[in-house]
């Protein structure tokens with residue numbers, strides 16, 4: 064059994080020294096910094112659930128690769144059942160955390176790397192796949208947390224990569240020697256990487272001949288020399304930093320969600336961790352296979368868990384306010400449930416219709432059509448759920464005072480009296496639930512849901528490629544008895 068306890072996970076992070084900056088300051092200890100601590104807590108929870116008799120069936124599975132039980136977030140799906148379990152785990156982790164499980168991009172990139180290294184070796188005679196398997200075995204045996212980095216800084220979208228004045232706006236190989244490669248560039252918007260052990264890096268800008276130096280995929284320890292993280296900094300970060308009591312925040316333990324830029328300034332990667340180097344024709348496959356997996360995750364699984372949190376908070380506020388019988392509120396709650404279940408259905412359909420890709424690789428990916436439909440559907444559904452939550456929660460969602468005011472002698476009685484809504488609920492509970500809704504409706508999750516796993520245009524482009532209208536045309540012609 065190779066599973067780490069949550070305490071061992073935290074201990075393991077003490078050995079890692081990533082170079083991190085936030086809001087103009089260097090962060091020396093991610094375990095004690097209040098903002099980065101939220102990522103540690105979220106990843107730590109995934110270790111706790113893997114050992115919990117109640118949740119271990121969701122969070123663990125058998126890996127034939129090492130013939131042992133592994134955390135599901137290190138497993139590559141090898142059947143439709145695996146994909147369904149993956150979808151269910153996505154919803155479970157999201158509803159329990161109320162934010163991202165930061166291991167999901169790494170999890171999804173394992174699928175793409177497994178499938179594409181297998182294919183490259185078969186078609187080109189390269190030796191990436193055994194290397195990748197050795198790496199994956201290590202991740203599974205040591206029960207490591209792995210983040211995923213795909214999105215580049217990128218230069219002007221009007222120009223081709225080779226025309227950019229600054230060649231490092233996409234991650235580029237700058238040196239190759241007998242021991243490995245050296246890369247320079249950056250990835251932006253990377254979720255929770257600094258509280259992981261490794262980052263899987265995928266290419267983004269290599270499409271054509273001449274762009275071989277941008278065709279690169281590898282894994283690196285998060286604290287390799289030359290790597291720097293510049294963290295996001297938001298009003299939520301500032302609020303957390305100055306909070307005296309974490310209970311004042313809408314999600315005390317796990318926070319909003321934390322991303323950062325990752326800068327690679329001449330980072331050395333040994334050959335045993337390089338999984339793609341120069342074969343530009345396969346770069347797009349690495350990206351699209353990742354996207355195919357990640358769109359099911361983002362579209363039809365984690366947002367379902369988030370909606371559970373939002374719906375639960377709305378239902379509580381309805382009760383606190385004595386609005387149980389208000390017809391339009393019940394309608395709104397039902398609409399939220401329908402949006403949630405439609406999202407869940409899309410995710411599960413992507414899993415159930417999934418299949419082996421490429422044939423013979425042993426890797427199962429979600430259905431391309433339904434994965435993209437999932438993401439496209441949730442991009443709008445999530446905004447709608449937030450709008451409905453805003454209606455039910457009322458203006459207090461954006462006007463509420465601080466929970467600290469409940470402890471301020473001069474005003475605490477006013478706040479207690481006027482914010483309990485005359486119900487049995489305490490003002491403290493009303494405020495906490497309202498704060499949770501503030502986190503969702505006025506926080507980072509709307510835009511995050513839109514762009515995570517790619518903006519909607521990316522899904523539309525993919526749908527245009529995969530939709531097959533022949534059957535529909537045939538049905539129309541058959542109905543009308545048209546023969547040509």
Ligand SMILES: Cc1cc2nc3c(=O)[nH]c(=O)nc-3n(C[C@H](O)[C@H](O)[C@H](O)COP(=O)(O)OP(=O)(O)OC[C@H]3O[C@@H](n4cnc5c(N)ncnc54)[C@H](O)[C@@H]3O)c2cc1C
Nearest residue numbers: 168211212213214220252253254511514515516517518520
């Ligand atoms: C909360 C969050 C977490 C994330 N976590 C990760 C992570 O862990 N790992 C990771 O790799 N990525 C991560 N991402 C990145 C995410 O995948 C990107 O945000 C997404 O792909 C959109 O890219 P972008 O942000 O650069 O936006 P842009 O690409 O700049 O998109 C902005 C707009 O420009 C349009 N556009 C862009 N390029 C073109 C073009 N060539 N022609 C026409 N229109 C164009 C888009 O359609 C969109 O309308 C995360 C993002 C968010 C918001």
